[in-house]
Amino acid sequence: MQSPTSTAETYLSLKGIHKRFGGGASPFVALHHIDLDVRQGELLCFLGPSGCGKTTLLRIIAGLESQNAGTIHQGGRDISTLPPMERDYGIVFQSYALFPNLTVADNVAYGLVNRRMPRDQRRARVDELLTLVGLPDRGSQYPAQLSGGQQQRVAIARALATSPGLLLLDEPLSALDARVRVRLRSEIRALQQRLNITTILVTHDQEEALSMADRIVVMNQGVIEQVGTPAQVYQRPATPFAADFVGKTNMLDARVGSDGALHLGGVRMHCNAPAGCGAEEAVQVFFRPEDVCVRGIEQHGPNVLEATVDKIEFLGAFSRLTLRLPDAASGTLCADLSLNDLHELRPNTGDRLRLAIPADRLRIFRHACA
Ligand SMILES: Nc1ncnc2c1ncn2[C@@H]1O[C@H](COP(=O)(O)OP(=O)(O)OP(=O)(O)O)[C@@H](O)[C@H]1O
Ligand SMILES: [Mg+2]
Helix, strand or coil, X not given: CCCCCCCCCEEEEEEEEEEEECCCCCCEEEEEEEEXXXXXCCEEEEECCCCCCHHHHHHHHHXXXXXXXXXXXXXXXXXXXXXXXXXXXXXXXCCCCCCCCCXXXXXXXXXXXXXXXXXXXXXXXXXXXXXXXCCCCCCCCCHHHCCHHHHHHHHHHHHHCCCCCEEEEECCCXXXXXXXXXXXXXXXXXXXXXXXXXXXEEECCHHHHHHHCCEEEEEECCEEEEEECHHHHHHCCCCHHHXXXXXXXXXXXXXXXXXXXXXXXXXXXXXXXXXXXXXXXXXXXXXXXXXXXXXXXXXCCCCEEEEEEEEEEECCCEEEEEEECCCHHHCEEEEEEEHHHHHHHCCCCCCEEEEECCHHHCEEEEHHHC
């Protein structure tokens, strides 16, 4: 199935969502006037560090928390002040939150009982859902008899039981061990695409967000830093925070000269300086370790630097080199070398290495914008 395109219609629309906790002289602002459109059928990730407001925003969408200002529309309906029961979503939390005294089938059927669905229809729907999440024969067992991953599948089946328009997942995988987490990632993504259900997944795990999302919302201290596809967020981070939070980053102090060139490590480099960047302006320059080229570099080619190898870390499929630039003020940078790079160059600590960073990989952040 295709991912929702940028032309897909908006299913959920948040406008000016503002949330304060605590009154009195020093209230804490958890969300600062959030505007966000979620498209029909997409999987959107809220990604950000602990305490940035991900769960608070999800709970406001669910009606489990009320906003101080702002509106929410779902499927064209104004749900801003509706209680949770009158909203149309299923939710899964980090802890499995299954009823321990109910069987798996009764857990899944819980929302259907509340909606007074006849017993035989209910049974058929539960069977269908348990098959959907890969647990067709587990209906008569109790949650304690299942593994963590299986319990989370049951929680997903329960959230989907009433065929909601929106699926909300708050760190559903973070209590699971690494292998199960990776397998469930692709299972949830496949299920979400098969059902074409608009889904918001909260996570602080960048790998989870990059591998699962149609679009990622990078959050920091109650504001949205960037909304974009995984590739956009990874390759074209909008802010230093987004650059630093997602993936391994080189962020170095540099200067844009009056000639419009970037001066890094005593070397004049080509770059796409942002509009309005003034003469002799101190900036931060961003690039990824894998953007650094090390083979076939000509001494007088564009954007060529020489650096000293400080450290070599073997990381399996590649090795990460820490390199010191000749100009001490510019600091160190990381370069990821493939096995082929390593085989050809055979670098050792203390060696001087010639490297190049293509101009289109350099991203300049002005301090005023940081
Ligand atoms: N009921 C509350 N009363 C007071 N402060 C709260 C309340 N709920 C959340 N906060 C504060 O709001 C901020 C955002 O919390 P939230 O739970 O949304 O963060 P989060 O991004 O989900 O973090 P985590 O990744 O740790 O789950 C935090 O500083 C938190 O302490
Ligand atoms: Mg949270």
